[in-house]
Amino acid sequence: MTTSPILEVRQVTKSFGAVDVLKGIDFEVIPGTVTALVGDNGAGKSTLIKGLAGIQPFDSGEVTFEGVKVNLNEPRDAADLGIEVVYQDLALCDNLDIVQNMFLGREVKRGIPLDEADMESRAGETLKSLSVRTVKSLRQKVSSLSGGQRQTVAIARAVLWNNKVVILDEPTAALGVAQTEQVLNLVRRLGEQGLGVVIISHNLQDVFEVADYIYVLYLGTMVVRLKREDTNPSEVVEYITGGKTNNAGSNGDLV
């Protein structure tokens, strides 16, 4: 594929005190593809994502979106560009219902009061377009949903806003087999709809099922970018565990 990347990250760094969590990362997302980001616990995956979301701005480095250099200093910045993150901890409000969660921070008003009917029908349409059929009522509180349903709501929230890049941090970590399959289908569908999709996962089976590109992060350094069809799980495992570093003989690009 020769489409140019929608999101490009160059040499970003992030430290917490004396700890360098990201040590000059390069990363890119191509529209209409699914990019997997893998790495061991603490490699810095979530930190990279939080930088892109504007909730933990990078210390240095450059981010370009659709070819233009952008600043991501707060969540609004990312949201305005059309970058949406589905967090590892989901960040849903348990006491609110599905519609309220999907519209959180971007409520639709009719004058002063909220336009409940409009929000509800748009939420319903979005869920339908994603072929979601497992929720009983849109007015169900999120606390009463299963893990997979919660994940679905979080993803649907990202889709609702016609975003261009959707980033999912371990969307299948807490799910059973059937629900994992559903979420992966959803991820694939997002890619087919032309979005740039990033998925973080520890489950390489999932990764190989949906991803077009695989990036491996090792202790704050991006070690390799692989095309799915050019690699295999055991090679990826070697990169993840530091057993293989990027040099001659690898299938991946140097990053």
Place this chain on the structure above:
Amino acid sequence: MSTPMKTSARDVEDMVKSGDVTIIQRITRVQALQIVLVLFVIVILFSILAPDSFLTVFNLRSIMMNTAIFAVLGVGATFVIITAGIDLSIGSVLVFSSVISAQVMGNLGAEGWTTSLIGLGAALLAGGAWGWLNGFLVAKAKVPAFIVTLGTLGAALGLAQVITGGIDLYEIPVVMVDTVGFGNLFGELPNLVVIAAVVVLLGGVLLHMTRFGLLTYAIGSNPEACRRVGVKVDRHLIWVYIISGVTAGMAGWLSIAFFQQTTMGGNSMTALTVIAGVVIGGTSLFGGIGTIFGTVIGLLIPVVLQAGFIIIGVESYWQGVVIGIFLVAAVYIDGVRRDRAVRGSGRKPGRLQVGGVQLGTQQKEGK
């Protein structure tokens, strides 16, 4: 309820169509209904025990009068508690605002409507200022609300006493006492109750129908989630405490109209009474749950008990005992409800897996 329901595509359409969720449905979903039943039972009980004297216009009037000022305070307290905060200072802020208001009106000659309304403005402003201070310290300085408002509870009362030298003020415009304190609408409906009802109604609309209200629930539910979608959480919290201060100011003004004086010594239990009412009314101290309607019912219960006990000749001290039991029961029920509701949350980062088999990963995690 533990199995996720599979539904057909038609159900999805039904679900999408069900766009008309009424405000009534939303309110009953928050389970304030049980407490209405409790109030109902209490009323029935007293009506049976004292058929001639309990359900009289006179008695109902005095019940409403005695609830009115608490209800105004309850509006602000409900907002604060829904954010998982607490405002212990409302009784003292009431006193402080009434002192400022009485002082201002006294200086203007303590006569006429203009003076009374300027007094109202002064009370609201004084209350709002304390609310802002509370909110600022909670949201920006990150001092726990319990401590902040315990501090302002002492400070507001102390300053009120400093200003007056500890002597209550009595110079209140006569029109204000006659109309606001003791006037009636349609012959029988106390103006005090009408004013309180308007405040309650406005509070209810703000909480249940606007973006501000929704965000109040959202912040009480998960402030981090709100921050991530760009909600200005700190600013919102400050506004919530300002509302609590302003309603306390309003209550201060109503209170001097009703008692025809400031009441510096009479409000040490006010905050606790109101908070108890809010909690009995179904608002959760853990945040994210509650209604203004429930608060009004929760505040009516102690007043009704008091009135009923007096009529049937039980020592009214028992009211305190019964309310104590209600309060603990309300918090217990809330806890049970929460335990039942929590599932699927609390996720941990996963481990490296290939083909569903977890691989051993080095470092971290063990800590």
